[in-house]
Amino acid sequence: MTDSGTKSYSLEARALECVRDDRTLFRDLAFRLEPGQALLLEGRNGSGKTSLLRILCGIRLPDAGMIAWCGTDIQRLGADYYQHTAYVGHRDGIKLDLTPMENLAMARALGRPSDMTLEAALARVDLYGFEDVPTRNLSAGQQRRLALARLLVTDATLWILDEPFTSLDVHGIRVIEELLEAHAQQGGMLAVTSHHAVNLQRSPVHRINLSA
Amino acid sequence: MKRHSLIRAFSLLIRRDFILAMRHRAEMANPLLFFILVTSLFPLGIGANPRLLQAVGPGVIWVAALLAALLSLDGVFRSDFEDGTLEQYLLSSHPVSLLVLAKVLAHWLITGLPLLLISPLLGVFLGLPAAGIQILFITLLLGTPVLSLIGAVGVALTVGLRKGGMILSLLVLPLYVPLLIFASSAVDTAAAGLPVTAHLSLIAALLVLALSLSPFATAAALRVSLS
Numbered sequence: 253m254t255d256s257g258t259k260s261y262s263l264e265a266r267a268l269e270c271v272r273d274d275r276t277l278f279r280d281l282a283f284r285l286e287p288g289q290a291l292l293l294e295g296r297n298g299s300g301k302t303s304l305l306r307i308l309c310g311i312r313l314p315d316a317g318m319i320a321w322c323g324t325d326i327q328r329l330g331a332d333y334y335q336h337t338a339y340v341g342h343r344d345g346i347k348l349d350l351t352p353m354e355n356l357a358m359a360r361a362l363g364r365p366s367d368m369t370l371e372a373a374l375a376r377v378d379l380y381g382f383e384d385v386p387t388r389n390l391s392a393g394q395q396r397r398l399a400l401a402r403l404l405v406t407d408a409t410l411w412i413l414d415e416p417f418t419s420l421d422v423h424g425i426r427v428i429e430e431l432l433e434a435h436a437q438q439g440g441m442l443a444v445t446s447h448h449a450v451n452l453q454r455s456p457v458h459r460i461n462l463s464a
Numbered sequence: 465m466k467r468h469s470l471i472r473a474f475s476l477l478i479r480r481d482f483i484l485a486m487r488h489r490a491e492m493a494n495p496l497l498f499f500i501l502v503t504s505l506f507p508l509g510i511g512a513n514p515r516l517l518q519a520v521g522p523g524v525i526w527v528a529a530l531l532a533a534l535l536s537l538d539g540v541f542r543s544d545f546e547d548g549t550l551e552q553y554l555l556s557s558h559p560v561s562l563l564v565l566a567k568v569l570a571h572w573l574i575t576g577l578p579l580l581l582i583s584p585l586l587g588v589f590l591g592l593p594a595a596g597i598q599i600l601f602i603t604l605l606l607g608t609p610v611l612s613l614i615g616a617v618g619v620a621l622t623v624g625l626r627k628g629g630m631i632l633s634l635l636v637l638p639l640y641v642p643l644l645i646f647a648s649s650a651v652d653t654a655a656a657g658l659p660v661t662a663h664l665s666l667i668a669a670l671l672v673l674a675l676s677l678s679p680f681a682t683a684a685a686l687r688v689s690l691s
Binding site: 306309310311312313331334335337339341342343344345346347348349350354357358359361362363364365 | 469472473476477480483484487488543546547548549551552553554555556557558559563687690691
């Protein structure tokens with residue numbers, strides 16, 4: 253988050269195509285994302301939102317086309333791309349048998365550490381006071397918020413979020429929306445799928461509807 | 465700075481797996497218990513004939529060690545796959561092969577090392593001579609990491625399948641066979657009072673080969689499994 257404002261990062265999708273079980277989910281999809289912008293993916297269940305996010309992460313290969321980070325194919329960049337990204341998928345990516353602190357410490361070590369302390373990150377998602385409770389004992393919404401707290405402990409520009417608001421209550425949704433807004437304001441980029449309306453008033457939002 | 469954070473990620477990953485293993489002690493003890501039970505049931509099953517036991521002892525211990533490793537292998541990446549942490553390794557800014565190596569090292573320390581430490585006792589139990597027990601220990605020391613390293617490739621390939629257990633055995637067991645042959649014949653040879661340098665060198669070569677190739681193969685297999 254700190255140096256992303258000064259460098260001009262960009263994420264670009266060129267002529268993307270995704271085929272799943274002989275069904276073409278999307279084809280000739282192109283977009284460009286710059287610092288401070290958000291990409292909101294919409295569409296029915298099974299329209300390829302998660303597949304597109306996984307392609308953005310480089311976990312899944314597109315059937316045609318490519319994703320470029322600052323003009324270079326992410327498949328060639330590898331770890332040089334991943335130090336700029338943070339992904340919270342459909343699965344939380346946290347260990348239920350570890351405490352929130354242990355989970356965040358691991359998440360921080362896997363990426364490029366940010367300046368925020370682990371306690372501050374927990375406080376940001378309203379989990380202060382739960383540092384040493386086994387994650388298994390937290391509610392589904394609290395576990396989701398812990399997963400999203402991972403975004404804060406690494407210094408990533410591009411946040412790739414798959415249904416971040418799943419199992420969050422109204423208050424939780426507002427907390428996370430503020431987080432997303434703050435990230436975009438600081439020059440971060442967002443790629444989000446969501447069934448909920450995402451309220452980002454101060455940032456430009458691209459909408460792509462995959463079922464259209 | 466970058467190297468420092470890589471070392472930190474490496475050690476933290478090992479420590480985390482240790483903490484997880486300590487919170488699941490029963491699961492962790494399972495392979496060790498299996499190893500002890502199988503080897504100690506053999507004398508009861510085939511009779512307490514010292515010469516017979518000495519003859520089958522090395523093979524029995526090695527087969528039991530191999531199956532115990534196979535039993536514990538599925539756990540290397542299974543839970544990481546299910547809770548989504550595996551994706552996080554692949555999206556880490558560190559080389560995936562080194563993170564994989566940390567996982568395998570943790571797996572060996574948790575399941576292979578206890579097995580290694582208890583093996584001299586089981587050697588005594590099967591009536592192996594002192595020279596044989598010594599070589600048994602050395603072969604297990606060199607060989608059990610190979611079991612974990614080769615096994616990791618198989619697990620990485622099958623982790624995306626719902627019932628990968630059978631395929632895992634079929635994939636991995638043939639690769640274990642050379643190790644099994646060299647290791648148990650080394651112990652036999654040593655028990656007969658002959659030099660075993662050639663056997664040990666071969667097992668050490670297998671270890672070096674596995675150590676240098678398996679992390680890359682495992683990382684590539686994980687990518688395939690997750691895509």
